[in-house]
Amino acid sequence: MEEILVSNWNEFVGLSSELDGWAFRGQEEAGWPLLSSLSRYLNSFIPDRTTWRSREERAIRIFRRKAHNYLPDPRVLDNDLRCLALMQHHGAPTRLLDFTKSPFVAAFFALEQADSDAAVFALNTPKLWHATPASNPGLSRDAIDPRIDGNFDRYFLQNNSDLLWIGEPEEMDRRLVAQSGTMVVPGVVDKSLDKILNEYHAGTCLIKKLVLSQTMREQAMKALYRMNITNATLFPDLDGLARSIRVELEVVWQAEPGPGNL
Template sequence: MKVLTPSRWSEFVAQTDALQGWAFRGHVDASWPLVPSLTRRLQLFSPDPRIWPLREGRAMRVFRRKAHIHLQDRSALDDDLRCLALMQHHGAATRLLDFTKSPFVAAFFALESASSDVAVFALNTPALWHRAPDFNTTLTRSRIDPRLPGNFERYFLGNKLPLLWYGEPSEMDSRLIAQSGLFVIPGLLDQPLDVILDNYGGSQDLLVKFVLPLSMRDEAMRALYRMNVTYATLFPDLDGLARSVSYELEAIWERLVEDYERAQPANPPNSS
């Protein structure tokens, strides 16, 4: 995995502009490994990887048995990828890794709540479109497509194959559309994505990690705000609007202070 360390926002913009067609993911801590939320959950509470497939399969069955109560159309539950996307959307730990086609969206998620250096990962999806892992060159993206019935259980749920698939579910929700989102699905939960990609060989860079210093945050967040990349646009609902207010507290505070000071009388009356 190549690691780049731009020092200014404009440098990051130029570097990612050269990665046309790639997918991006932001991490609020540059030290975090590139693993899904399900991995972190299982490592904490189920340290034996041998039973991870059983636990993941049970979680999906439980969700399917009960989620229909809250759905007007339960057809999403019959499609493995749509079911996982629905689980992820509502806060469940899954093996899906959220990526976006926009480096700016990824940078926003990395920087918005940052208190240390952050990371934006870039995945070379054009190079992976027709690629298969070296250990089995028949396992192309189209063959392992989890949107096809039975493929999620066949290639992913067993947690045995060091491969990945990326793409979108057959039907996308409003948040996924607003974020230009897609999913990356690893075949192994106990290895980070960069290690899994080592199985694909070749001379091309398949994964690039941009480490963005905390000192870049103010400049970057102002630029993203002007681009209308905010929680309000990325989560087009009341939750997103409410979360977007957090940045309003810092983004316009200096101007508010200036307006307040100008509004004060030159010689305030004696309060005594």
């Protein structure tokens, strides 16, 4: 994985323009590994890795059994990827990693609450679209597509294939649309994404880590605010609006005091 230190906003904008078509993920701690919420949870609390598969299966089964009570159309639970996306959306640990097609959305998620160096990971999706693991060149993206019935159980729940799939559910929710979102589904949950990518030999760099210096945060957050990238736009609901107030506390325009200058 190539690592690049970014010291100011203009430098980030320039680097982003060179990564056309890539997917991005922001993380507020530069040292955090590129792991899913499920991987982090299992690593922290379930030392017996032999039970990880059965525990993940059980979690999905319980969610499906109960979530229909809260859904206007419970058929969303029938498709594996849509079900996982719904779980992820509402805070359940899953093997999905949220990415975005916008480097600026990723920068927002990386920097919003960062009090030290943050990171934006860039994934070379144009190359990954056609790449296959060196150990199993028959496993193309289309072959392992988790939107196809049976594929999630066959290639992902088994937790024994160093591969990944990137894409979106056939029907995307409002948040995924607002965030220009896409998802990475890893075939194993005990390895970070960059280690899984070591199995792919595409002849070029598949992942870059842009380390965002904490000193650029103020400049970047003001630029993102002007681009209308806030929690209120990325999470188009009352929760997003409430979360956006954090940045409103920081952004103060220089103007004469008065009721109209709030």
